[in-house]
Amino acid sequence: MPLKAELHCHIEGAAAPELVIRQAQKYGKDTSPYIQNGSFVWHDFTSFLAAYDFSSDLFRTEEDYARLADHYLTSLARDGAIYSEVFTSPDHAEKAGLSPKAYTDALGEGMLRAKAKTGIEGRMIVTGVRHVGVESIERAARFAARCGHPLVTGFGVAGDERMGDMEDYVRAFEIAREAGLGITVHAGELTGWETVQAALDHIRPSRIGHGVRAIENPDLVRRIADEGVVLECCPGSNIALKVFDSFADHPFPALKAAGCKVTLNSDDPPYFWTSLKREYDIAAEHFAMSEKALAAVTRTAIEAAFVDRKTKSALLARLNAVAR
Numbered sequence: 001m002p003l004k005a006e007l008h009c010h011i012e013g014a015a016a017p018e019l020v021i022r023q024a025q026k027y028g029k030d031t032s033p034y035i036q037n038g039s040f041v042w043h044d045f046t047s048f049l050a051a052y053d054f055s056s057d058l059f060r061t062e063e064d065y066a067r068l069a070d071h072y073l074t075s076l077a078r079d080g081a082i083y084s085e086v087f088t089s090p091d092h093a094e095k096a097g098l099s100p101k102a103y104t105d106a107l108g109e110g111m112l113r114a115k116a117k118t119g120i121e122g123r124m125i126v127t128g129v130r131h132v133g134v135e136s137i138e139r140a141a142r143f144a145a146r147c148g149h150p151l152v153t154g155f156g157v158a159g160d161e162r163m164g165d166m167e168d169y170v171r172a173f174e175i176a177r178e179a180g181l182g183i184t185v186h187a188g189e190l191t192g193w194e195t196v197q198a199a200l201d202h203i204r205p206s207r208i209g210h211g212v213r214a215i216e217n218p219d220l221v222r223r224i225a226d227e228g229v230v231l232e233c234c235p236g237s238n239i240a241l242k243v244f245d246s247f248a249d250h251p252f253p254a255l256k257a258a259g260c261k262v263t264l265n266s267d268d269p270p271y272f273w274t275s276l277k278r279e280y281d282i283a284a285e286h287f288a289m290s291e292k293a294l295a296a297v298t299r300t301a302i303e304a305a306f307v308d309r310k311t312k313s314a315l316l317a318r319l320n321a322v323a324r
């Protein structure tokens with residue numbers, strides 16, 4: 001089994017249906033509109049977000065969040081992952097009645113529990129959500145910049161790409177950059193190549209969440225390759241959300257062949273009927289990636305990780321010990 005690293009997973013979106021059902025029982029909620037036969041139910045991005053927000057609202061206490069992070073990172077480690085970055089969302093925490101600090105501390109506690117059991121190294125990327133609005137995104141950036149939590153190492157923007165413009169987020173990203181945080185932004189998932197170009201022009205991230213629709217513009221693909229911007233690709237998510245019709249139509253191999261740095265990620269795994277392990281399996285089966293090529297993807301992810309140099313070297317040494 002190849003060693004793996006993940007850069008792109010929304011922690012609320014990693015809650016398995018069984019865990020969500022348990023939380024719903026705890027808080028007296030009916031899951032039947034959103035979970036049927038042990039599987040999340042949605043049919044487009046808007047209804048996906050409705051199911052996601054319903055489930056997120058069932059994580060309310062520090063222990064709920066600690067258990068969620070522990071659960072997810074432990075399952076990742078069992079699938080061969082040595083490193084995990086998760087997107088956190090102070091907006092969801094506040095809606096559930098927890099302060100951003102209590103929420104972040106709790107997730108950090110869960111990550112440390114998973115590390116104690118399995119050795120997996122975890123970090124958090126605080127995100128603002130586009131469809132909540134610019135003000136909340138700047139609030140999230142200010143929180144990320146001043147929270148001082150040792151596992152918070154990045155800042156990002158996610159949510160419905162069809163709302164707002166990249167330029168609206170420049171201030172938030174400047175706050176995060178000045179605080180020394182790594183920068184990633186969702187672009188080129190639900191909207192076309194223009195969003196990816198706008199992200200590069202206005203935000204200057206080292207990584208792009210998805211970015212796959214850059215394939216629509218060969219000049220932009222060349223620019224991504226030349227500038228060494230890392231793409232956090234999530235093929236299973238893209239097919240589930242019908243960004244592309246099939247894995248045969250997915251641009252992962254073409255982006256890689258054009259010299260773009262690509263990584264494999266699960267995004268919101270149970271919502272898209274995937275896992276990090278399945279993403280590596282998809283790449284082996286549909287993109288003809290050898291074990292060596294998959295190990296190189298893991299290496300790209302670790303090199304692009306928002307983690308201190310010493311930890312990065314230790315992770316690369318672990319990878320190099322088994323993959324040559």
Ligand SMILES: Nc1ncnc2[nH]cnc12
Pocket residue numbers: 010013158159160161186189237267268
């Ligand atoms: N796939 C996705 N795209 C944008 N925002 C998200 N938030 C959670 N999952 C997301």
Ligand SMILES: [Zn+2]
Pocket residue numbers: 008010158186209267
């Ligand atoms: Zn995402």
